[in-house]
Amino acid sequence: MAVIKLSESKVNFVKEVCKSFNNDGGEVINVLHKVQGEFGYLPAEIQELVAKELNIPVSRVYGIVSFYSFFTMTPKGEHPISVCLGTACYVRGAEKVLDELKRQLGINVGEVTPDGKFSLTCLRCVGACGLAPVIEVGEKVYGRVTPDHVKDIIAEYR
Amino acid sequence: MINVTIDNKQIQVEEGTTILKAARKAGIHIPTLCYFELAGMKFENKPGGCRVCVVEVEGRRNLAPACATDCMEGMVVHTHTNRVINARRTVVELILSDHPADCLVCPKSGQCELQSLAQYLGIREIPFKGEQSHYRQDMSPSIIRDVDKCVMCRRCENMCNNIQTVGALSAINRGFSAVVAPAFEQDLVDSPCVMCGQCVQVCPVGALSEVDDTRRVMAAINNPKKTVIVQTAPATRVALGEEFGMPAGTIVTGQMAAALRRLGFDYVFDTDFAADLTIMEEGTELLGRISKFMAGDKSVRLPILTSCCPGWVNFFEHNFPDMLDVPSTAKSPQQMFGAIAKSYWAEKMGINREDLVVVSIMPCLAKKYECKREEFSVNGNPDVDYVLSTRELARLIKQFNLNLKDMPSEDYDNPLGESTGAAVIFGATGGVIEAATRTAYEVFTGKKLDKVDFTELRGMEGIRDAWVDFNGTPIHIGIAHGLANARALLEKVREGKEQFHAIEVMACPGGCVGGAGQPYHHGNSEIIKKRTEAIYREDLGKPIRKSHENLSIQKLYQEYLGEPCGHKSHELLHTHYFDKSKHVEISE
Incomplete structure (x- = not known):
């Protein structure tokens, strides 16, 4: 007998979400969407629980989570940093900004700093091409960022 | 039209x-x-x-x-057309560009469909040089996953999810890194895999293959301190010939026994003996439950479910943990054989348990796992030491420069080699329950059967049922093969929609004749039908066709076991099951 350990509040939340979709296995993507919206990521235990509640194999849940880049199994940092690598940002040096962020934070894209403060992801266009290159920290957007700005931006959140 | x-x-x-x-x-x-x-x-x-x-x-x-x-x-x-052939060639060249070129040592070499295609298209070089995928290898007691070789045909995923409803395998990741794997890329042993091995049977390449135990077996045979005995499962004798170019459905029982002697086994016995023993135990258990039920005991769990198939046992341990007291507690024939060989026979022969090696020839990959289950060992010494698939045996026979075609037909050794027609039909779907019915009918009614063939229990339909008249008492029997069918039938029983007295389940489509350790059928279901026909022919040719009339079995009970389902039988021939499902526990 294998045991999945989870806190009561998490179990209840996942059960509620699954119930709101009639515990229908066909709704697994919608369920995962909501659950990730709450927890920020989809750890293995949560996927096991979703599979159990929807009565589908956990391999299928993981198949979906690993297929769509939207879903992640890595927890987000307290301040998630997203770097736009859309065409406009890219040609105006977003990659150099990204490299500097990686260097300063000591993590790669998709990772979280050991203290849990920052996580780093890339995205394609936030619709602010006029401000290229753009990065987001949480909800806040920074425009015309150069590698020199990176240190100060991070310092705001330390 | x-x-x-x-x-x-x-x-x-x-x-x-x-x-x-x-x-x-x-x-x-x-x-x-x-x-x-x-x-x-x-x-x-x-x-x-x-x-x-x-x-x-x-x-x-x-x-x-x-x-x-x-x-x-x-x-x-x-x-x-030229365009078509060029396109096909490019497609195969591209697949080959991300495929390890280790055909020389690949377990599927000679049976590989990609290899055949490359030959068919006359590909002599791979013009595309690019990245190659690399994944962790994984080995369960039954199955090796080497998914560097996966071509993403998704046959295994389809088999695992739709025909077996096991759900261990799924396509994961996307693009170049896409591959078929268990959830979180965990090992098969940590997944709900039941080791039926049907994924291996359908994999076109070497991405999924069986664990090879041939060298361990030969090492035991060549160890002078060890007495090495072998048992052969019912379904192996109607399939082994295919590996030597004989048509599907050729019966090679005697030649197989002869070949096993030439390989150096000290005694060549038959799992069929243990199948007869299984019928004595399982049949008695069935009659016991039915009698109690008819006497008004509501605590009796019916239907009784057969427990010969280790893939099926794994399946209900994972998926029906609330019904663990429903299946028969009788061990499978393989494990009954091991238990009797290492007690009754070893004592009789004056051989220490530790010096006796029991090898099984099985049509099955789950049997490799079954013999490693802890409850089937005494002080760390397993009742059955090694399991070889039909394919592995064929390889060994060829390595020893033997040709099955040239082998004389030899008999099994006694006493663990004597068997009845009831035992050999264990190899086909419906066979175990038919064998049980032959014995249960005669024990229950006290009458001799006019006709031992219960053709209503035979066939290839995934789920079948039949009423058998036990001299005025109608007995409802269910049969399922393929685990999706088993699940559907069991769910009906669980919900109380249908009532049965007994249900036989075999994990593999067709039963053991279609097992994952059998020669590759490459999707030709006619081969499975031919093997099934051969099983019933073998039964028909047997002088004794009811398990309880097996004289060696009768002697075993007189000399050693006492009575079916008695104290000694329970100790040696019965087992218990475990809850392998996942449970959610609240932490903090």
């Missing part, structure tokens, strides 16, 4: 027929890779992913995958 023209041949087909099927009907060969069909078993895999089966359809700009394109009225198809 609609009219199509394929390679200038006019063909009439039913609407909804694919180009591939229409072509096959007309005798036109279109090569395939991911496509797989097991006719009559509701298994058709056609993801249209590999593009090997592409054909030219007049009026269409792009080539069409024949396996996934339906025929349309007036369609004109060309299956072997």
Whole structure:
């Protein structure tokens, strides 16, 4: 007998979400969407629980989570940093900004700093091409960022 | 009906027929890779992913995958134009560019469908040099996953999820890193895999293969301190011949026994002996439960479920933890054989348990796992030491420069080699319950059967049921083969929608004749049917066809066990089951 350990509040939340979709296995993507919206990521235990509640194999849940880049199994940092690598940002040096962020934070894209403060992801266009290159920290957007700005931006959140 | 023209041949087909099927009907060969069909078993895999089966359809700009394109009225198809052949070649070259070129040591070499395709297309070099995928290898007691070789045909995923409803395997990741794996890329042993091995049976390449125990067995045979004995499962004798070019359904019982002696086994015994023993135990248990039930005891759990099939046992341990007290507690024939060989027989022969090695020849990969279950060992010494599949035995026989065709027909050794026709039919779906019925009927009614054949229990339908009249008492029997069918039947029972007295379940389509350790059938379900017919022919040719009339079995009870389901039997021949399902526990 294998045991999945989870806190009561998490179990209840996942059960509620699954119930709101009639515990229908066909709704697994919608369920995962909501659950990730709450927890920020989809750890293995949560996927096991979703599979159990929807009565589908956990391999299928993981198949979906690993297929769509939207879903992640890595927890987000307290301040998630997203770097736009859309065409406009890219040609105006977003990659150099990204490299500097990686260097300063000591993590790669998709990772979280050991203290849990920052996580780093890339995205394609936030619709602010006029401000290229753009990065987001949480909800806040920074425009015309150069590698020199990176240190100060991070310092705001330390 | 609609009219199509394929390679200038006019063909009439039913609407909804694919180009591939229409072509096959007309005798036109279109090569395939991911496509797989097991006719009559509701298994058709056609993801249209590999593009090997592409054909030219007049009026269409792009080539069409024949396996996934339906025929349309007036369609004109060309299956072997220059354009088509070039496209096929490019497709296979691209697949090969991300495939380890280790055919020399690959377990599927000679049986590999990708290898055959490369030869068929005359590919002599791989023009594309690029990145190669690398994944962690994984080995369970039964199955090796080497998914560097995976071609993403998804046959295994389809088999695992739709035919078996095991759900251990799924396609994961995307693009270049896409592969078939268990959840979180965990090991198979940590997944809900039941080790039925049907994924191995359908894998076109070497991505999934069986654990090879031949060298361990030969080491034991060559160890002078050890007495090495062997047992052969019912279904092996009707399939082994295929590996030596004999037609499917050739019975090679005697030749197999002779070949095993030439390999150096000290005694050649038969799992059929233990199958007869299983019937004594399981049949007695069934009658016991039915009698109690009829006497008004409501605590009795019915139907009794057969427990011979280790894939099925794993399956209910994972999926029906609330019903663990329903299956028969009788061990499988393989494990009964091991338990008796290492007690009764070893004592009789004056051989220490530690110096006795029991080897099984099985049509099955789950048996490799079953013999390693802790409860089937005494002080760390397993009742059955090694399991070889039918394929592994064929390899050994060939290595020793023996040809099964030239072998004389020899008998099994006694006493663990004597068996009845009831035992051999264990190898086909419906066989175990028919064997049990033959004995249970006579014990229950006290009458001799006029006719021992219960043909109503035979057949290839996935779920079957029949009423058998036990001299005025109607007994309802259910049969399922393939685990999706077993699940469907069990769910009906759990919900109380249908009542049975007994249900037989075999994990593999067709029963053990279609087992994962048998020679590869490459989707030809006729082979499974031929093996099944051979099983019943073998039964028909046996002088004794009821388990309780096996004289060696009677002697075993007189000399050693006492009575069926008695104290000694319970100790040696019965087992218990475990909850392997996942449970959610609240932490903090």
